[in-house]
Amino acid sequence: MNTSMIARFRPVIAAASEREIREDITLGGKLILSEDGPLQVSYAPFEHVVATARVVIVGITPGQHQAAEALIEARRQIQAGADDATALAAAKVHGSFSGAMRDGLVAMLDEVGLHDRLGIPTCARLWDTHSHLAHFTSALRYPVLIGGENYIGTPSMTRTAALRSYLEGCLVEEARALPDAIWISCGSTAAKGLAWVVKQGALDPERVCFGLHPSPSSVERVQYFLGTGRPRAELSVKTDPDIIDAIKRTMICKVAELAPVSSGAVQSSTTPTPAIAKAAPPSTPKNKVSKATKRERKVPSRLGLDIQAAVAADPRFQEHRPEKLYRCIYRTRRSGTVFAFERVTLDFIRFWIPASPAIEAALTSKGIVVSKISRPNPSASDPTLYGRHSALKAIPELKDEALFPITVTSVGQALVILGALP
Secondary structure, eight states, rough: OOOOHHEEEEEHHHHSSSHHHOOOOOTTTTTEEEEEEEEEEOOOOOOOOOOOEEEEEESSSSOHHHHHHHHHHHHHHHHHOOHHHHHHHHHHHHHOOOSSSHHHHHHHHHHHHHHHHHTTSSSGGGGGGBBBEEEEEESSSSSSEEEEOOSSOOOOTTTTTTHHIIIIIIIIIHHHOTSSSSEESSSSEEEEEHHHHHHHHHGGGGGGEEEEEOOOHHHHHHHHTTOOOOOOGGGOOOHHHHHOOOOOHHHHHHHHHHHHOOOTSSOBBBSSSOOOOOOOOOOOOOOOOOOOOOOOOOOOOOHHHHHHHHHHHTTEEEEEOOOTTTTEEEEEEETTTEEEEEEEEEEEEEEEEEEHHHHHHHHHTTTTOOOOOOSSOOTOOOOOTTTTHHHHHGHHHHSSSSSEEEEEEHHHHHHHHTTTTT
């Protein structure tokens, strides 16, 4: 294990009081790794990589609460005489996804059956007796602060050199060390960082689950995911049940692909076994934080390409208007019905189907629940109009029509929808 970073900061951490750490995770700037204007990257002991992990949970960056918990645990280990590797392993598990977020994350992972595949009673055990089965990490390994506040996605981590160096120097190396684990991103910003790693060829997209968001600020979405919240018809406009259902289906499928772990296959331990850790990023970036001068290209969606190929090869359909992959428009040859599909994320493709009674009946007969009609000119103040993708306004045959937005996670689901079209 590379312990150079904690060795560098060991005296500072050991000398600090718990109160000082909680009040300022940078300890008066003594733990700052890099600084550029309002952007600061501070050290916290998150280098440990669990080489035996079957699942990897990826957040944005350690928040100040998580960083403080990890630093305090590292301090306790150091003062108790632990070596650097042991202190790193203990601090990583103790601080990762600590607080209220952990409760939501555990519940969501249990909901998709991950605990069953791992042979444990609940995913809460991943933080104690079965920590050898999980690796907790962040798109940006070390705490990032903007003006003293937690970083939440601005500036872009993939288009800002000062932040991208941590993707390159840390997350890419972790992905290469754990290619066979399932990688689960928590939140849209973490997903962008993980998608960037996929784009570099460091991680198989089939091993990645995007879309999970266990944050306490997303309580309605978490409750819907768990089946404990409001009925679909009563959800606020901020919660899209179709997307959440698709995320859940995808996670269940990918978790089911994991080879089951026998309860006696690996010895449990309350003390994590130190594993490998890769090189830390450059200490002080030379480039200033700046706005992106060029928009980064999206990672191709394998699912989108497969669906596009299936539709193009089907003689029942003809391309209506050539568009880029993320918004494909076709019409049926028999009835002339125009429909579109577009990429939502790497794992989700959304169809936009004319909301006629005949199509609704056909979809229902095939077991597809149509729960929402999206009309033109979306307005957040009018729930009956909210949710329409604005790009569809440019398609004459669709812009003035009521549409069914239906999200799919497999080619098979897409073919069922296509089979319902007249």
